[in-house]
Amino acid sequence: MEIKIGHIELVNNPIESANDYFAMQNPQNTRLFCANELDIETARSIIDESYIASEEIKQILIAALSYNTYAQNALLKVLEEPPSGTIFIIYAKMKSLLLPTIRSRLPIINHIKQQRLPHFPLSLKTLNLEGVYRFLKEREKEFNNPFLKEEIQSLYLDSIKYGLSFSAREAQIFEKALFWENQYESTSNIFAVLLLLVLRKKKQQFNVTLKG
Missing domain, CATH: 1.20.80 (Acyl-CoA Binding Protein)
Structure with a gap:
């Protein structure tokens, strides 16, 4: 039997998407971790939470605009050998924000909506x-x-x-x-x-x- 450990979702707005999903879940068995940058302290909190026993399947939602390399490395072991009944969902704008070792552990679901990039703040014509x-x-x-x-x-x-x-x-x-x-x-x-x-x-x- 295949053990489901979660997935990575690529979305335009990770924090907003994670909050929207969280609002539709049972707060008793869903935990949400959001940050502009996922740092090592947040990663440790995620690990601690993942080992807290739950009677039902527990979802841990992780959403950030950027992901600290040290924080990602800290999460590797718990993603490779997740506690029984714990599912991780990681929200990111681009898969390149995540280490290859993270991407290899979780399937990637792409929900990115193509958006036109704004112009650079400086005009190339007058750039000096x-x-x-x-x-x-x-x-x-x-x-x-x-x-x-x-x-x-x-x-x-x-x-x-x-x-x-x-x-x-x-x-x-x-x-x-x-x-x-x-x-x-x-x-x-x-x-x-x-x-x-x-x-x-x-x-x-x-x-x-x-x-x-």
């Missing part, structure tokens, strides 16, 4: 070094921005639409940037790399136009 400096100063104390990945994607797409052409190596920098926050890089450091790259490509494009 001064504007980049002001933008980075505004973001220098920012960590765990729940919209960071969307902003990185928006910057890349806006750059392509503007007419900039990236090499495979340069495009890979944008891909790597999606995971830099998990390594505790600040938002300003991440965008310093990307925006200076975009400025350099703009300069190269301008020089090619002049020669033409």
Whole structure:
């Protein structure tokens, strides 16, 4: 007999979706853990809760906008060998927010509704070094921005639409940037790399136009 341990749900708004589901369940056997970033303390609370005996099947709902790597590693054992009668449902915006070891333990259900990405906060047409400096100063104390990945994607797409052409190596920098926050890089450091790259490509494009 297959033992059901739960699943991962990909949704546009993890916290809202988890709360909506929780509202329809019996609070006696459903526990909800929500956070902007799932940290190690919350992970320990989840583990403690999972070992509290229940007469009926207990659901543990976990929803966050970002997931701390240490917290995920802490949850691995309880997801691999869950207490009897405990089901885990993890809500996330993207599967890339979760470690491969987490994803391998639970089936993934995709409920993402495709949404058009907003434009990057800075205009590529007027982007210059001064504007980049002001933008980075505004973001220098920012960590765990729940919209960071969307902003990185928006910057890349806006750059392509503007007419900039990236090499495979340069495009890979944008891909790597999606995971830099998990390594505790600040938002300003991440965008310093990307925006200076975009400025350099703009300069190269301008020089090619002049020669033409």
